[in-house]
Amino acid sequence: MSVEEGTANHGRLLSTVRGPQDVKRMTAEQLDILAAEIRDFLIAKVSRTGGHIGPNLGVVEITLAMHRVFDSPRDRLLFDTGHQAYVHKIVTGRQDGFDKLRQRGGLSGYPSQAESEHDLIENSHASTALSYADGLAKAYALRGEQRSVVAMVGDGALTGGMCWEALNNIATAGNPLVIVVNDNGRSYSPTIGGLADHLSSLRLNPGYEKVLDTVKDALGSTPLVGRPMYEVLHAVKKGIKDAVAPQAMFEDLGIKYVGPVDGHDITAVESALRAAKNFGGPVIVHAVTRKGYGYRPAEEDEADCLHGPGGAFDVETGQLVAAPSVKWTHVFADELVKIADERPDVVGITAAMAEPTGIATLARKHQHRVYDVGIAEQHAVTSAAGLAMGGLHPVVAVYATFLNRAFDQVLLDVAMHKLPVTFVLDRAGITGPDGPSHYGIWDMSVFGVVPGLRIAAPRDAGSLREELREAVAVDDGPTIVRFPTGTVAADLPAVRRVGAVDVLAESARTDVLLVAVGSFGQLGMEVAARVAEQGYGVTVVDPRWVRPVPAELVELAAGHRLVVSVEDGVRVGGVGAALAQAMRDADVRVPLRDLGVPADWHPHGTRAQILADLGLTAQDVARDVTGWISGLDDQSGETVQADEAAAKN
C-alpha cells in the first residue's frame, strides 16, 4: 500500500497489522501514519472501556521500534508493571479484543500468556521487569541461546528498589540485555526522587533539544556495532555536562547508556535499540517521552495525564462519563484530614499514589506532613517505622495488593518494635478490571499472623471514620484499616454493640450467627432476610476489628447452632479460619462454615461479576446457609430418632 493510500484510508494501515512482521516491513512514512492510527484507535476504544490511556499513548513509537528491531517472541519483550502494553497487544494481533478490554472474558489490561506467546510478565506490580530480565539473560547465556532480552521500564518504576537490585546484578553479570527507560517524568504525578530530578534536569535543560539532535546524529553516523559508538556518545556527552544526561550514573554501575533519545521519534529509537542490540552487554536506552502524547486532554491533565480512567470517558474532555459517587477513598481522606487537624503527630505516606489513595487531600491541607516515597512500598513501611520511632504516627496509604511486598518490613520493622503505624489499605478484596495481581484478597490472612497487629474492616462510611480514629489511637503496635474499591456502602446502623462487635440484626431464634466481614455487612442483612423466610433466625454481626478475632465473637458463637462467616478475602488463614481456631481453643463446639475467596488467580471482570462467580452474593450465601442449617435439623432429627431407639433398647 502506498503512503497516499495509507493516508487516504485512515486506519487502513492499522488494519493490516496482524503481527510484528507487518510493522517490520513498513517505511518511515508509513510508521508515522501507523502511530497516528494507533493513537486514534486507543482513544476511541479506551474512552469506551476505561483503562491506561495516558501511559499507552506515550509508548507508541517505542513499542513499534522494539518490535521492528527485535524478533518477539524469540526475543523476549518485557513490560514493567504491564499497564503500558496495549500497543504491544495491537502489534501482536489483538486489536480486535479492545472492545472488551479489562472486561470479563475479554482482553486483559496487562500482558497475558494465555492471550499470546508474545507476553511474559503478568504481574501488574511495578519494578519487577529488570529482575525478570536479569534471570532470562542469565538463562539464555547458560543455555547458549542467542536471544535478546528487552525490558521497558518507566521512570516511576525505577524508583522501586528491586530495579536497583536488578541493575546491580545485571551490571555484574554483563549479559546482553537492553533496558528501555521510558522516561515521561511521571508515575501518576511527577515522579519523585533523586533519579527523577536527574532525569527531569535533562528535559528542563536549555540544551536538551541540542542533546537529542547530537545523539541522533551520533547514532546515525557511527557504526552501530561494538564499542566505537559508545566512545562517540561518551565524547558527545562529555561535551555536554553529565548533569544533562544521567549517563554517568548508569555507566558507573557498569551499564552502557545510550541517549537521551526522543521517544516519539521512531527512527531515533530504532537506531538506539539497534546499537544496544549489537553491543553485546547490558545497555540502557534512555527514551524521553510524554505521557498521554498526542491526546490533549491527557497531555494537559495535571493530576496524572489520564493515567488510568476507571471507566468510559468523554473523548473531547477526558472526563469520566459516569456520575461521580462517594468513594471509600473520599471518606478516608476526609476523616484523615480531620484527624490530622487534631493530631499534629499524624503524618501521611504514599507510594507514588497520592491522589488514588486520598493522601493528596491531606497534602493539600498539611503539605509538610505528607511523604511521597515513589513506588517503594518496602521503604515506605520501614521509613514509617523510623517516623514512629521519631515520635510520629504515620498513616501509610497503599492499595492492599501492594502491601504484600512489604510483609517483612511490617512484621519485623514495625510490629516487632511495637510501633504505632496505621496502614490504610484501599482496594482491599476483589477489585475487578485489573485482574489477579491487583486483587487485595491476601491482607487479612497474610498480616493476620503478625503479632500485635490489629486489622479493622469497616462496613460503611461511619464505621470507616470510627475505626480509622480507633486505629490512630493505638500507640503500642501497628493497625490496618482495609476497605474495597468503589462507592462506599450506605451506613448500616448496629442494633447494639457487644464489646467491639456490632450486632446488625438478631431474632428470637438463634439458629445462625452470620459474621459479615467489612463491606459484606449489607450482604449479611440480605442473607438474614432470605433465611428468615425459611423460618430460621439469623444474628448478623460485624466484628469491626477482625484480626485478632474478638473474644465476643466466640461468646456469641456459643449461643447459636451454626456459625457462618463471609469475607472479601482468601479463606485460607482468613477471618473465618481464625474464628474456627478461636472456637476450638475455647472448646465451643458449634459448627462453623467459612465463606470467602479461594486462594487462586481469579480473572479480571467487574467486582460484582467476580464476587458472583465466587458465590459471594446474598442469594448464594442464603442458599448455602439454609442448606447447612436445615441439614443440622435433619441430623438432629436423626439424632432424636437414634436417641429414641437407644432409649427403647
Ligand SMILES: Cc1ncc(C[n+]2csc(CCOP(=O)(O)OP(=O)(O)O)c2C)c(N)n1
Ligand atoms: C508495587 C506497585 N505499586 C504501585 C503500583 C501502581 N502503579 C501502577 S502504574 C504506576 C506508575 C508507573 O509509573 P511509570 O513506571 O513511570 O510508568 P508510566 O505510567 O509513566 O508509563 C503506579 C504507581 C503498582 N502497579 N505496583
Ligand SMILES: CC(=O)[C@@H](O)[C@H](O)COP(=O)(O)O
Ligand atoms: C497499573 C496500576 O497499578 C494502577 O494504575 C491501577 O490500575 C489503578 O487501579 P484503580 O483504577 O483501582 O485506581
Ligand SMILES: [Mg+2]
Ligand atoms: Mg513514568
